[in-house]
Amino acid sequence: MTRNIAVVIDILISMILYSPTIVVYCKLLDRFYLPSSLTGPKSLAFDSIGGGPYTGVSDGRILKFDQECSCFLEFAHISPERNNTLCGGISDFSELQETCGRPMGLSFDYNTGELYIADAYYGLVKVPFDGGAATQLVANGVLGNPFGFLAGVDVDPQTGIVYFTEASSRYKIRDHDKLLNSTDYSGNLFRYDPKTNETTVLLSYLTVAAGVAVSNNGSFVLVSEYMANRIRRVWLTGPNAYTSEIFLHLPGRPDSIKRNSRNEFWVAVNYPFGSPPPPVPPVLPLGLRVNEEGLILEAVPLVEEFSTESVSEIQEADGKLYATSLRVSYVNILNH
Ligand SMILES: *[C@@H]1O[C@H](CO)[C@@H](O)[C@H](O)[C@H]1NC(C)=O
Ligand SMILES: *[C@@H]1O[C@H](CO)[C@@H](O)[C@H](O)[C@H]1NC(C)=O
Ligand SMILES: *[C@@H]1O[C@H](CO)[C@@H](O)[C@H](O)[C@H]1NC(C)=O
Numbered sequence: 001m002t003r004n005i006a007v008v009i010d011i012l013i014s015m016i017l018y019s020p021t022i023v024v025y026c027k028l029l030d031r032f033y034l035p036s037s038l039t040g041p042k043s044l045a046f047d048s049i050g051g052g053p054y055t056g057v058s059d060g061r062i063l064k065f066d067q068e069c070s071c072f073l074e075f076a077h078i079s080p081e082r083n084n085t086l087c088g089g090i091s092d093f094s095e096l097q098e099t100c101g102r103p104m105g106l107s108f109d110y111n112t113g114e115l116y117i118a119d120a121y122y123g124l125v126k127v128p129f130d131g132g133a134a135t136q137l138v139a140n141g142v143l144g145n146p147f148g149f150l151a152g153v154d155v156d157p158q159t160g161i162v163y164f165t166e167a168s169s170r171y172k173i174r175d176h177d178k179l180l181n182s183t184d185y186s187g188n189l190f191r192y193d194p195k196t197n198e199t200t201v202l203l204s205y206l207t208v209a210a211g212v213a214v215s216n217n218g219s220f221v222l223v224s225e226y227m228a229n230r231i232r233r234v235w236l237t238g239p240n241a242y243t244s245e246i247f248l249h250l251p252g253r254p255d256s257i258k259r260n261s262r263n264e265f266w267v268a269v270n271y272p273f274g275s276p277p278p279p280v281p282p283v284l285p286l287g288l289r290v291n292e293e294g295l296i297l298e299a300v301p302l303v304e305e306f307s308t309e310s311v312s313e314i315q316e317a318d319g320k321l322y323a324t325s326l327r328v329s330y331v332n333i334l335n336h
């Protein structure tokens, strides 16, 4: 592990010195706290009029940040017959999440207003524009292989086609410690077409397929492989359609990938899980802004915002950066 860290630091330093990377220190502007006892705002989404952020939390609900009360309010829930006495307030990695749901990735279809959710136990689900109970779309796996757990989702803004990832098909999220300690290559990238309800496999044998993002015009989709410190690209159109390549090697573990309005991507990058305390000064976690050619344009250190916690996602909205973590109970908002 110590060697890993040394390698990480070497790569990071050479990246900063020898590439056009710009290290940008951003100021923490605000922190949106979850209601007490809830944790793990893994992913954020904003609706078509900029409302939100919306986030999925440990007790199986989707919450929406309300500007008036400056607090998170319930928007939707994963389990159709949710029992609030049983589910309300449960913490992350509880066995009860199998009953109550554990929303991970979120992505709106701005044409229909529907919110798609990759749930760790309920599979691919969606919620109508006005919230309420989620509907299961792909619950029991693909081609007869039951899901381990889903992690990321992104909707093609033009076609409404949904791309989603299964982090691992062998482990459940409650066993994520074991997963991150393993050499699991059972992750998958899927494509769901809402017009036909068909799901197809785009890429298999991924090592913890954490995040996914489709390009603005649907020409390719990116998938992060957390345990391999890299992002893969699958071409969807053109002469190379349905072939894949390595898009980017990273100086640490990549989690979510989020597209911004300029067709670039933000990637959350972390220290390897369970590694010894980071060196001083720590250089990870980071948010990296990357263009469509795989060039790193900007590196935003998130050390002070998350200290030793990992960062699950970073994205841009209304000129600010929103950063979240599966291991904290708040959302960080930074100037940018
Ligand atoms: C909800 O859960 C509680 C606690 O487990 C249980 O006592 C109650 O019967 C459940 N309610 C329903 C309607 O299933
Ligand atoms: C991870 O692996 C190490 C070494 O093999 C072991 O000591 C540790 O208990 C494992 N942790 C978990 C959560 O399985
Ligand atoms: C897709 O599934 C929905 C239910 O989730 C159903 O209403 C619809 O008719 C299905 N469409 C097709 C083309 O099978």
Ligand SMILES: *[C@@H]1O[C@H](CO)[C@@H](O)[C@H](O)[C@H]1NC(C)=O
Residues within 6 Å of the ligand: 217, 219, 237, 263, 292
């Ligand atoms: C998609 O956009 C990229 C630039 O962002 C462009 O190079 C490519 O030709 C476009 N592809 C299609 C199929 O429109």
